[in-house]
Amino acid sequence: MKTAVRRTAAVSAAGLAAAAILAGGASPAQAAACSGTTGVTVIVDFTALGGSVQTACALGDPTSGLTALTGAGFTYAFVPRQPGFVCRLNSLPNPCNGAPVSAYWSYWHATPGGTWSYSSSGAGSYNPAPGTVEGWSFGAGTAPTQAP
Structure with a gap:
């Protein structure tokens, strides 16, 4: 018994x-940067919203920036009636007014140890390669404060 x-x-x-x-x-295995080409590292900068920078690993070969984002344990929501335009990450900012004028979630790419490059593609259509770094930063289009 x-x-x-x-x-x-x-x-x-x-x-x-x-x-x-x-x-x-x-999960603890995803709470840090990926090693080598085990996946895509995702860095989300919440500092403009009073938070911190969070880094996680999306294991494997995510098919899009949004897949990498969720694979690393982050959630997202689109601007109401504007699918494809990310309004909130991990429910921030709250509320999402649907028409940010001076602040928005900007999307960035890099290689480890490199410099950030502003994405010319939306996160739903960009296919990040394993071993690369994806960045998100809330503000007026400024890169994440943490280096890739």
Whole structure:
């Protein structure tokens, strides 16, 4: 009987950990930059919103910048009635007014140790290569404050 209780407790703990990850927590393996070409590193700069810079790894070969973003554990929402224009990352800023005049989520690309390059493509149509770095920064089109 004691073995069954321990096994049930272990299964319950594992289920709670999985639920926490699905509810928005990033898995520990993704909470840092990717190594080599194991995936695409994603850096999101929340400093203009009172937060910090967060770095995570989207393992594998994401098919788009949006896939890399979600693969690294971040969430996004488009501007209402303007699909493709990212309004919020991890629910910030809140609320999204739908027509940012002087501040928006800008999208950047780089190689590790390189310099940021402003994206001329939308995140839904850009295909980042494994081993590269994707950046997001909220503001007036300024690059993330953390180097790639």
